[in-house]
Amino acid sequence: MRSSRPACGCGSFEACASCNPCSRAIRTIRAYELEYGSATVELHTDAVKPGDRVMLIDDLIATGGTMMAGKKLLERLGAQVLEGAAIVDLPELGGSKRLRDAGLPLFAVVAFEGH
Numbered sequence: 001m002r003s004s005r006p007a008c009g010c011g012s013f014e015a016c017a018s019c020n021p022c023s024r025a026i027r028t029i030r031a032y033e034l035e036y037g038s039a040t041v042e043l044h045t046d047a048v049k050p051g052d053r054v055m056l057i058d059d060l061i062a063t064g065g066t067m068m069a070g071k072k073l074l075e076r077l078g079a080q081v082l083e084g085a086a087i088v089d090l091p092e093l094g095g096s097k098r099l100r101d102a103g104l105p106l107f108a109v110v111a112f113e114g115h
Contacts, residue, residue, distance in 0.1 A: 055081075057086070067104070086106075089110070
């Protein structure tokens with residue numbers, strides 16, 4: 001979940017030696033489940049504003065943990081998550097069903113079902 005602007009927010013597309021991206025406040029959802037363990041999603045509190053309309057994009061949907069954590073974090077910051085999209089969906093792992101059941105419209109370029 002990265003913005004097209006640099007983490008420091010200065011507008012530069014090159015590393016900015018005078019900026020300290022670690023000084024900005026971060027909201028976190030911790031320990032969401034993946035198919036192989038757990039992880040953390042972090043987002044600067046000023047990355048979205050209340051009412052912003054957001055589309056979540058990921059490379060792969062397995063258990064849906066990453067996208068669900070991102071959805072919850074964005075909604076906690078006031079954004080409206082309109083849709084999720086991924087290149088690959090692994091429907092047997094249940095992630096796409098979980099996301100749709102949570103009310104997230106979802107699109108995947110390809111679904112690999114079965115072995």
